[in-house]
Amino acid sequence: MPVNKWWRRDPSERYWLEITNRDDIGTNLLAPQANDRGEEYWSYALVREVRPGDLVLHWDKNHGPGVVGYSHVRGEASASTITWQSRGTYGRQRSASGPEPAWEAPLSGYRRLKHPVTQARLREIEPTIRALRDHLTETIEGPLYFPFALSDTRPLRAAQGYLTKLPRALVEELPELLELRQTAISEPHEPEAPALPPTSLPKPRRSTRYGRQRDAKRRQAVERYAMDLVLGHYRSLGYEVEDVGDHSPWDITARKNGTEVHIEVKGSTTTREAIDLTEGEVRHAEGFPTCLVVIDQIELGEDLHCHGGRWRTWSGWTPVREELVATAYRYPLPAGGLTRRPSA
Secondary structure (H helix, E strand, O other), X not given: OOOOOHHXXXXXXXXXXXXXXXXXXXXXXXXXXXXXXXXOOHHHHHHHHOOOOOEXXXXXXXXXXXXXXXXXXXXXXXXXXXXXOOOOOOHHHOOOOOEEEEEEEEEEEEEEEEEEEEHHHHHHOHHHHHHHHHHHHHHOOOOOOOOEEOOOOOOOEEOOOOEEEOOHHHHOOOHHHHHHHHHHOOOOOOOOOOXXXXXXXXXXXXXXXXXXXXXXXXXXXXXXXXXXXXXXXXXXXXXXXXXXXXXXXXXXXXXXXXXXXXXEEEEOOOOOOOOOOOHHHHHHHHHOOEEEEEEEOOEEOOOOOEEXXXXXXXXXXXXXXXXXXXXXXXXXXXXXXXXOOOOO
């Protein structure tokens, strides 16, 4: 049966859940192309459906059990091989097979969650999860590939399968996954947009009472406030400081006693567990000692005046490329575009 690709209607539906007891979590997604009966199995076939930039949460059966971390997909799925010992009733009756056809998708940037989402935690919100599942069932025609088994006789547990589709609405129910949600959006300096109803088509961004120009001024006010805080702090420590952000891939140069430090500054009105970086910022921090300062939870008034904020510093900061997740692309236009408006 063809896979029911219901998530394709909503670009923000980019989350998956791997249910596994493997020791090398975060290396790849790897599943046989057929089950023990030689038939295609939905949970294995889903490996073919992940796309670069998708986020995969990992349910560890051995430790918890629960969601212990996440990775991002860094390439298209392709044919591979696997030496597989099925753990189903039939599979336990046979010995491990030799290499057999498999689907494999490469993963990168595995990060352990600061606060794992345990099975016990999910059971606390089982009514909410059940309501979400029921809503999806009503609005989606065909299989959901839901990550959790829900019944009237047993408490919540992981689904019997390898890879499942994790609905975005469920990710948004869990404060523990804030870092994951912020990793998946493309404008981390702005408050997250209101959630779309599950499976609904993306809608035009609703205008706010500030308008586009007003939003730009708000962003600039927050960024300026964060910069001024950092400049003032380093001056108080005896540094000679210079704001170089307009012409350099870092924000502040600080000099003292013959040493020079480059500082990258990020400011936000929300709680930030992920930030945006340009390729220039990444390359610079890879080649020169850089300090990262993130000031979030800044309070911004209607008059564009800021105050407060939480200050965090990472000295000797170098971004790990494997942990970078693409949220935007630059696309060279192909030749052959029409030089006139299309006719009706």
